Amino acid sequence: MSLSPLYITFGQHQVVVETAILDVHTTLMRWFYAMLEPQPSFIVRRVTIAQLAGNYIMQSGDTVHEPIGEQFWLLQAVKYEVVMALVRARPDLLWFHAGAAANNMGAVVFAAPGGGGKSTLVAQLCQQGWRYLSDDVLALDLATGNILPFPQTPRVRQNTGELVPSDRLSQVPKLDVTLDLDRICREPLPIRAIVFPSFDRQTEAQILPYSPGTAALELLRNCINFTDHKQAAVQQVCEIVKQLPAFGLSFSNIDCAFKCLAQIGLTQI
Amino acid sequence: MPALSAGFWQSKCDRSTLCQSQRKEVQLLLCCARTSINAATAETIETLCYSDLDWHWLLSLAAQHDVTCLLYQSLQDTCPDAVPAPVIDQLRQDFQDWTLNTVFFTQELLKLLELFEAHHIPVLPYKGPALALTLYGNLSLRPFCDLDLLIHPQDLVRVKPLLAAQGYDTLAVDDAQEAANLWSDSERDFVRQDGKVVLDVHWRITPRFFPFELPVEELWQRRQSLGLLGSTVSTLAPEDLLLALCAHGAKECWSKLKWICDVAELIRAYPNLDWDRVLVQAKQLHSQRMLLLGVGLAQELLGVRVPETVLAAIKSDGASIILPSVDRTSPTVGGNRGLPALMQQVCSYLFESQLEQSRQFSLTLFRLRVRDRISDRVQYFVWRLFVPNVRDRQLIVLPKPLTFFYYLLRPLRLLGEKLGFVHRPVLGGNSADEHQRPATVQPDLDRAENAIATARPRCKGLDVYDLGDELLIYSSDRELGITLNHSSKQIWQLCDGTHTLEDMATILSQQLGCAPGALLEDICTSVMQFHNLGLLESL
Numbered sequence: 001m002s003l004s005p006l007y008i009t010f011g012q013h014q015v016v017v018e019t020a021i022l023d024v025h026t027t028l029m030r031w032f033y034a035m036l037e038p039q040p041s042f043i044v045r046r047v048t049i050a051q052l053a054g055n056y057i058m059q060s061g062d063t064v065h066e067p068i069g070e071q072f073w074l075l076q077a078v079k080y081e082v083v084m085a086l087v088r089a090r091p092d093l094l095w096f097h098a099g100a101a102a103n104n105m106g107a108v109v110f111a112a113p114g115g116g117g118k119s120t121l122v123a124q125l126c127q128q129g130w131r132y133l134s135d136d137v138l139a140l141d142l143a144t145g146n147i148l149p150f151p152q153t154p155r156v157r158q159n160t161g162e163l164v165p166s167d168r169l170s171q172v173p174k175l176d177v178t179l180d181l182d183r184i185c186r187e188p189l190p191i192r193a194i195v196f197p198s199f200d201r202q203t204e205a206q207i208l209p210y211s212p213g214t215a216a217l218e219l220l221r222n223c224i225n226f227t228d229h230k231q232a233a234v235q236q237v238c239e240i241v242k243q244l245p246a247f248g249l250s251f252s253n254i255d256c257a258f259k260c261l262a263q264i265g266l267t268q269i
Numbered sequence: 270m271p272a273l274s275a276g277f278w279q280s281k282c283d284r285s286t287l288c289q290s291q292r293k294e295v296q297l298l299l300c301c302a303r304t305s306i307n308a309a310t311a312e313t314i315e316t317l318c319y320s321d322l323d324w325h326w327l328l329s330l331a332a333q334h335d336v337t338c339l340l341y342q343s344l345q346d347t348c349p350d351a352v353p354a355p356v357i358d359q360l361r362q363d364f365q366d367w368t369l370n371t372v373f374f375t376q377e378l379l380k381l382l383e384l385f386e387a388h389h390i391p392v393l394p395y396k397g398p399a400l401a402l403t404l405y406g407n408l409s410l411r412p413f414c415d416l417d418l419l420i421h422p423q424d425l426v427r428v429k430p431l432l433a434a435q436g437y438d439t440l441a442v443d444d445a446q447e448a449a450n451l452w453s454d455s456e457r458d459f460v461r462q463d464g465k466v467v468l469d470v471h472w473r474i475t476p477r478f479f480p481f482e483l484p485v486e487e488l489w490q491r492r493q494s495l496g497l498l499g500s501t502v503s504t505l506a507p508e509d510l511l512l513a514l515c516a517h518g519a520k521e522c523w524s525k526l527k528w529i530c531d532v533a534e535l536i537r538a539y540p541n542l543d544w545d546r547v548l549v550q551a552k553q554l555h556s557q558r559m560l561l562l563g564v565g566l567a568q569e570l571l572g573v574r575v576p577e578t579v580l581a582a583i584k585s586d587g588a589s590i591i592l593p594s595v596d597r598t599s600p601t602v603g604g605n606r607g608l609p610a611l612m613q614q615v616c617s618y619l620f621e622s623q624l625e626q627s628r629q630f631s632l633t634l635f636r637l638r639v640r641d642r643i644s645d646r647v648q649y650f651v652w653r654l655f656v657p658n659v660r661d662r663q664l665i666v667l668p669k670p671l672t673f674f675y676y677l678l679r680p681l682r683l684l685g686e687k688l689g690f691v692h693r694p695v696l697g698g699n700s701a702d703e704h705q706r707p708a709t710v711q712p713d714l715d716r717a718e719n720a721i722a723t724a725r726p727r728c729k730g731l732d733v734y735d736l737g738d739e740l741l742i743y744s745s746d747r748e749l750g751i752t753l754n755h756s757s758k759q760i761w762q763l764c765d766g767t768h769t770l771e772d773m774a775t776i777l778s779q780q781l782g783c784a785p786g787a788l789l790e791d792i793c794t795s796v797m798q799f800h801n802l803g804l805l806e807s808l
Contacts, residue, residue, distance in 0.1 A: 211736075211738070211739055211752075211754075212736040212737060212739055213736050213739035213740070213741055213752030213753070213754070214752065216734075216736065216741050216750075216752065217741075217750055217752055220750055226748075227748070230743075230745055230748075231732055231743065231745065234732065234734060234741065234743045234750065235734065238734040238736060238741055241736065242736055242737065
């Protein structure tokens with residue numbers, strides 16, 4: 001059986017993923033369904049996945065990666081390759097480890113390292129009617145100050161009921177959150193507020209305003225390609241934090257977190 | 270309350286494995302004893318911090334090896350949250366205290382250099398502040414307990430009265446005898462009358478019993494310039510400094526980690542070091558083994574990258590050198606008496622405490638084993654036991670025709686000191702042994718704070734972004750971002766090179782309606798934080 005290539009698209013740029021392994025094809029299609037285009041355009045990276053002697057072999061561009069035994073880790077590696085290829089294809093943008101959801105007043109950005117709760121908060125907002133931009137990677141247009149959607153399918157970690165150390169976070173299974181295509185935001189949007197979430201088992205939920213200086217430092221800490229821009233990045237981030245409210249949200253319970261966001265008027269549709 | 274917070278935005282680097290066979294505390298200390306930490310080392314540091322550590326032992330180990338400031342800086346930059354609060358508080362306090370001391374010492378050094386320059390006496394400061402700034406890029410990261418100056422031998426008699434006029438004491442020796450001292454000795458200690466500063470004036474890099482004959486004239490010709498708190502001073506060229514550091518470390522049996530850090534930081538700071546010249550010169554000076562040992566330790570313990578030619582020389586050491594056997598039965602050729610064995614011995618000195626009883630004997634053996642030539646080993650004993658120095662000449666003044674009696678007097682004096690019949694002059698301690706510096710020479714904090722209070726800090730030309738009540742400063746060369754709150758921002762804006770800290774306190778007190786004295790401590794703390802973060806051009 002021949003499976004069609006997956007053209008994963010961000011703006012004009014595409015990464016094409018080719019594989020004859022049905023499980024892998026199906027999963028990747030699910031993870032990137034809102035970013036797929038039927039036809040090739042400007043391909044920046046070709047990723048092929050094959051199976052050999054019980055192992056998965058991934059080739060990205062000219063690089064053949066070490067064989068991978070488990071499909072779980074293969075999929076993580078493919079996702080990383082796809083995202084990073086698209087990030088590198090647009091060095092003019094300032095990329096952040098952040099998620100975002102938008103209502104009519106603009107987008108709320110959730111910036112945090114892995115395990116901070118970005119996907120959980122974004123997915124919850126979208127289920128309440130907000131439009132989805134991204135749950136993990138976000139690009140800022142330095143010229144306009146708007147953010148660009150990167151609508152990979154939101155995936156939320158399962159609550160294990162246990163405290164998971166940061167180096168084992170990637171092993172915790174994630175569940176895909178299905179969103180209607182009309183909930184996916186396609187156009188650049190201005191930022192309305194920035195929230196820095198952190199998952200903290202010691203507290204139900206607490207939200208505190210961040211000063212512009214603190215917000216700038218935190219935002220730049222979560223920048224993926226800071227070294228491409230340096231001063232320009234600092235300048236743009238400073239402009240953003242001067243004009244926008246920023247908050248630190250620590251939470252262990254999503255409902256309580258939403259009450260906190262509601263208190264500062266961030267959850268209205 | 271003034272406050273600032275900082276974030277580093279650096280890229281990840283290669284992974285390396287270091288120090289896996291030692292105690293975790295030692296591993297952590299070695300990972301932290303450097304100014305540049307890559308991502309893999311940072312990860313190791315964080316992992317070790319979360320393991321079951323004896324923090325008390327770690328702190329005492331760091332203090333013993335004079336690397337407390339490096340430990341603090343590395344933990345603070347890497348994973349401050351992983352360190353118990355009392356430990357990081359203690360380290361911070363030590364760091365701030367030491368920073369004040371360095372400024373005090375440095376100002377004294379600059380004063381002395383100005384004095385010598387006014388009298389046309391060429392001087393090369395080395396070790397101390399010059400070393401800290403050249404290799405570590407920060408005065409606060411490399412502790413020192415004295416100031417070291419290198420002069421031309423013939424200038425000693427001119428230096429003495431100048432220093433005496435500045436309140437420095439030294440051993441009372443007739444000028445007529447100084448010619449003999451210049452021949453037999455390598456340095457003279459001067460101690461300021463208030464006991465706060467010890468100044469070592471050298472005319473050789475090492476004592477005659479441990480020869481390393483790099484002429485001062487050559488060092489002077491190859492000197493390099495260095496900016497020190499707004500002044501320009503001369504110091505050793507990096508190639509000469511490396512040789513000098515390795516000779517000094519070997520003489521001291523590398524018993525402090527800070528000396529190995531110096532070598533590692535030098536290699537890191539000078540990636541274009543002329544290694545061919547260093548190797549040739551070491552060979553000419555019969556000091557190749559000392560060089561290779563120092564570099565080998567820096568590579569082995571602190572992960573510094575060393576050229577293949579040097580690594581090959583380290584590996585081949587011992588194959589052709591006849592070394593005294595440690596069991597004193599017979600000389601041994603190469604084999605396990607080569608550099609690896611010496612490096613092992615150094616590690617034992619550094620991190621094992623049960624060696625004290627045999628330490629003196631081992632120290633002598635070690636000093637013999639690092640020499641390239643048998644004649645150097647013979648010379649060691651002859652000079653140590655028979656050749657008189659300034660202390661012998663100071664004990665009894667003999668008329669010129671009887672000066673040969675000093676050769677008989679010296680072994681008797683040494684024996685007398687061992688048996689307690691003769692008291693060694695205490696001025697400044699034994700200049701050959703840095704371990705034995707009296708603790709009383711450390712300047713007190715109040716004095717150092719006074720020195721700070723008269724400083725006129727000037728901020729560097731960095732990228733500064735106004736955030737209303739706050740300020741964000743970006744240092745592109747260090748990829749460091751710092752935010753200042755309202756109070757710190759006001760202090761920063763007064764760091765223009767024209768205001769003393771007291772001036773700042775006066776200005777800010779008028780704005781805030783409080784007494785200047787109430788603000789001075791906070792201002793001092795903020796300025797020291799600016800300095801430690803490398804935000805100031807001068808203090």
